[in-house]
Amino acid sequence: MDLLRKSSLIDANVIGEDGNSARLFAYKRTAFVVALHEDTVITMYPREDSPVSVRESVAKALTGILRAAQRKETRELKRLELRKAELTVERAECSLRRLKTASINVASQMDARIAEIDGEINMINAEIFDVRREKTTLAKGIAAYV
Numbered sequence: 001m002d003l004l005r006k007s008s009l010i011d012a013n014v015i016g017e018d019g020n021s022a023r024l025f026a027y028k029r030t031a032f033v034v035a036l037h038e039d040t041v042i043t044m045y046p047r048e049d050s051p052v053s054v055r056e057s058v059a060k061a062l063t064g065i066l067r068a069a070q071r072k073e074t075r076e077l078k079r080l081e082l083r084k085a086e087l088t089v090e091r092a093e094c095s096l097r098r099l100k101t102a103s104i105n106v107a108s109q110m111d112a113r114i115a116e117i118d119g120e121i122n123m124i125n126a127e128i129f130d131v132r133r134e135k136t137t138l139a140k141g142i143a144a145y146v
Contacts, residue, residue, distance in 0.1 A: 008025060030046055
């Protein structure tokens with residue numbers, strides 16, 4: 001009964017082999033056939049495979065979702081790497097200006113800006129990791145259906 005409570009309704013009206021109508025629930029690859037008008041389990045059985053047409057349709061949908069995630073990852077990584085490169089150039093310019101100046105005030109401003117840039121670069125590195133992790137998590141989830 002615990003498994004049935006956790007299950008999801010798949011179809012409210014299915015026809016059994018005996019011709020009687022019933023409701024179909026599923027939870028963790030187990031199908032539950034429940035009487036149509038009563039809360040009585042008629043039968044339960046494991047489902048390890050499905051018809052080829054269903055598998056192909058699911059595989060096609062999952063492949064599309066994964067490709068979309070890959071495109072998003074590529075787009076986001078390019079954006080983040082571009083920003084990181086711009087910050088690296090700015091950091092180098094600040095470092096050069098810091099080395100050339102004789103002014104203590106300018107040197108301290110450049111040190112502050114360099115520290116700020118380093119913080120931004122660390123945040124971008126964390127974002128890059130998150131973008132990659134998001135796609136990886138999706139791919140691992142898809143593996144459960146293959």
